Amino acid sequence: MAGISLQGIRHSYLPNPAAPDDWAIKRLSLEAGDGSAYALLGPSGCGKTTMLNIISGLLRPTEGQIFFDGLDVTEATPESRNIAQVFQFPVIYDTMTVFDNLAFPLRNRRVSEPDVKRRVHEIADMLELAGMLRQRASGLTADGKQKISLGRGLVRSDVNVIMFDEPLTVIDPHLKWELRSKLKELHHKIGRTMIYVTHDQTEALTFADRVVVMNEGEIVQIGTPVELFERPNHTFVGHFIGSPGMNVLPCEVADGKARFAGVPVDSTNAAAYRGDGGRLELGVRPEFVRFTETGIPVEVVKILDAGRYRIVEASHAGHPIKMLISEDKPIPANGIHVSFDADRTRLYRDGWMVE
Amino acid sequence: MRKSVNQKAWWFVVPVVVLVAFNAIIPLMTVVNYSVQESFGGNQFFWSGMRWFEEVLRAERFHSALLRQSMFTGAILVIEVPLGLAIALSMPRKGPWVSVCLVLMALPLLIPWNVVGAMWNIMALPDIGLLGRGMNALGFEYNYTREPIAAWFTILLMDVWHWTSLVTLLCYAGLVSIPDPYYQAAKIDGARPWAVFRFIQLPKLKYVLTIAILLRFMDSFMIYTEVVVVTGGGPGSSTTFLSIDLVKTALGQFDLGPAAAMSLIYFLIILLFSWLFYTLMMRNEAR
Numbered sequence: 001m002a003g004i005s006l007q008g009i010r011h012s013y014l015p016n017p018a019a020p021d022d023w024a025i026k027r028l029s030l031e032a033g034d035g036s037a038y039a040l041l042g043p044s045g046c047g048k049t050t051m052l053n054i055i056s057g058l059l060r061p062t063e064g065q066i067f068f069d070g071l072d073v074t075e076a077t078p079e080s081r082n083i084a085q086v087f088q089f090p091v092i093y094d095t096m097t098v099f100d101n102l103a104f105p106l107r108n109r110r111v112s113e114p115d116v117k118r119r120v121h122e123i124a125d126m127l128e129l130a131g132m133l134r135q136r137a138s139g140l141t142a143d144g145k146q147k148i149s150l151g152r153g154l155v156r157s158d159v160n161v162i163m164f165d166e167p168l169t170v171i172d173p174h175l176k177w178e179l180r181s182k183l184k185e186l187h188h189k190i191g192r193t194m195i196y197v198t199h200d201q202t203e204a205l206t207f208a209d210r211v212v213v214m215n216e217g218e219i220v221q222i223g224t225p226v227e228l229f230e231r232p233n234h235t236f237v238g239h240f241i242g243s244p245g246m247n248v249l250p251c252e253v254a255d256g257k258a259r260f261a262g263v264p265v266d267s268t269n270a271a272a273y274r275g276d277g278g279r280l281e282l283g284v285r286p287e288f289v290r291f292t293e294t295g296i297p298v299e300v301v302k303i304l305d306a307g308r309y310r311i312v313e314a315s316h317a318g319h320p321i322k323m324l325i326s327e328d329k330p331i332p333a334n335g336i337h338v339s340f341d342a343d344r345t346r347l348y349r350d351g352w353m354v355e
Numbered sequence: 356m357r358k359s360v361n362q363k364a365w366w367f368v369v370p371v372v373v374l375v376a377f378n379a380i381i382p383l384m385t386v387v388n389y390s391v392q393e394s395f396g397g398n399q400f401f402w403s404g405m406r407w408f409e410e411v412l413r414a415e416r417f418h419s420a421l422l423r424q425s426m427f428t429g430a431i432l433v434i435e436v437p438l439g440l441a442i443a444l445s446m447p448r449k450g451p452w453v454s455v456c457l458v459l460m461a462l463p464l465l466i467p468w469n470v471v472g473a474m475w476n477i478m479a480l481p482d483i484g485l486l487g488r489g490m491n492a493l494g495f496e497y498n499y500t501r502e503p504i505a506a507w508f509t510i511l512l513m514d515v516w517h518w519t520s521l522v523t524l525l526c527y528a529g530l531v532s533i534p535d536p537y538y539q540a541a542k543i544d545g546a547r548p549w550a551v552f553r554f555i556q557l558p559k560l561k562y563v564l565t566i567a568i569l570l571r572f573m574d575s576f577m578i579y580t581e582v583v584v585v586t587g588g589g590p591g592s593s594t595t596f597l598s599i600d601l602v603k604t605a606l607g608q609f610d611l612g613p614a615a616a617m618s619l620i621y622f623l624i625i626l627l628f629s630w631l632f633y634t635l636m637m638r639n640e641a642r
Contacts (some may be wrong), residue, residue, distance in 0.1 A: 052439050056543065078543045079542060085539070087536040088536070089534065091537055093555065093557075095558045104544055105543075105544040108547070109545055149540070279528045
C-alpha cells in the first residue's frame, strides 16, 4: 500500500515536442492518499490512459517525478513498482487454469507453493471464483476473465496500487453494476490504493472517493462526487458531469451583478469578479432552474420524458436553457418565466470559476 | 410462413460445380479409372481390381521412397518451424527496419521452383559453385552428384532457404496481432521472457503455427521440381522422393496402372496426416 504523488508530470509521444498540442499530458501534479479510491475521468483522448501508464511504469514521463510513499520511482520498472493493472480487455493466460492464472504473479516471484495455494484460495473466495479454479481460463465469460485479471493483482499482498483502465468496457450492462459494487466492496475490505480510469461518469462517481476530471492533458478539478456536482470548478466539469450537463450561458457583469441577455441574475460569486475582461459565462445545473412568475422570459422548445422527471428545453433570446422538472409539477402554458437558484449559480471567466 | 420453393436457384450453383468438376473431380476420377485397370496400346483396358494397389504397397521401391520422403519432411519440419519462429521473434515490431526485414524474408518465396533448383545446382557445383568450392576449401569431401549425404545436405539447405520465410512471415503476422496489454500484464506479473513466450506468444500463435506446419508438411511431402533440377533423384536413388518415383513410374516406364494406384495412396497419406494433425491441434477448441 502506498500514497502516490505525481509532481510536474509532462509527457509527449513525440521526440521533440514544441507546440502545446504535442503534449499528451501538459503539466500535472497529483497527490493520492494511501488506501484511497481515485477515479480519472475524462473524454477519450484526454490523456487518462497515458497517466495510468506513467503511474504503472509502462511509460516514462518526458518530465516530472513519481513518488510512492515518498520514494522516487520515476525510473523503476513496472515489476519493481509492485503495482497491479486491470486492462480494458481481459488479459488472461489462455492455456492455464483459473488457479494457475491467479498463481502466476506469485510463482514468478518464487513464493512457496503452500503460500501460493492459500493466497489463491483466499482471493478466489473473495471474487467468487472458487468454484471454477480447475477450469481453463479461456472458457470463462468476459466478466469472469476480468475478475481473473483483477485477482492476479490482488493475490500479491504487497501491491502498492491497483489500477483499472476502463475495466467494464466489454462487460454486459446488467453485470456492470454487479462488478462495480464488487470493486467498491473489495476496496473497503482490503483498503488498497486504487486508481480507476473511465470516461463514464456513473462508474467514476459510484466507485471513487475522489474524482480527478481531466481534459486535454490537464487536471480540471479534483473533488468528491458531491463537490463535482455542486461546485464545478470549470464549465467543462459542469458540462461533462451530470445528465444533462450544466447550462452555460453568456453574460456580462456590472457593479458586481451578472446580467444574462439583459436580465439580472443572482449568483454566488459575481461580486468577486474584478472586471479584468475575459469570456464571462454563468453556469447553472438543470436541477436548479425552476419556473417562476417573474424572471427570465422563455419559451419551451421541447420536452423529453425521462421517467420520474422531464427534461425541458426552454429558450431565451436564442440561448437554450435545460431544466429538470419532476413529473408531478405542471409546465405552465404561456407567459413562462424561469429563474435560477442563486446559491447554485456561478460565474465563470474563460471557463474557470471566478473566485 | 410458407417458404417458396424455386428450383431455378440450382442454376446459380452450376458454375461452381463445373469448375470443381474440371479441376478436381474429373482428373481424380481419371486416376481412379487407371488404378483399377490394365492398359495396353490402342486404348484397350482390362479390369484388374485392387492388383495395382497390392503391388505398390508390397513394393520395396515404394517403401524406400516413402521412407526417404518421411525423413525429408520430418527434417524440414524440425528445422524450418523452430527456425522460422525464432526469426519472427527476433524481427523488429516497429520502425523502418520492419519493411526491410519483410521484403528480405519474402524474397525467396517469390522465386519460381525451377529457378531455385537451378540456382542451387550451380551454387553447389564442386568446381565452380560458391557453396561447393567453399565446402571443399574447408576440407569437406563435398560432391552432391556422387555423395548421398552431400546431396541430402544440399537439398535440405535449399528447402530451408526457400521456405523458412513462409513460417517466419506467418508467425510474424501472428506475433504483431497480439495486443500490447498482454505484454504489459506479463511485465506487471513479473514474467520472465521465457514465460512470456510460453504462456502468451506460443498460445496466441497456435493457429498460425498449425497452418504453417500443415503447409510445410503438404508442400515438402510433394516436393518435386527443385530436387529434380538439382539431383534428378540421385545419386543412385538416394534423393528419389515419392513424387519423383511417381513420375519415373508413370512417364519413364509408362506403367499407368501402378502409377495411378501410387498417386492415390500418396494422396490419401497426405490427406490422412493433415486431417489427423489438424484434428489433434484443434481438439481443445471444440470444448
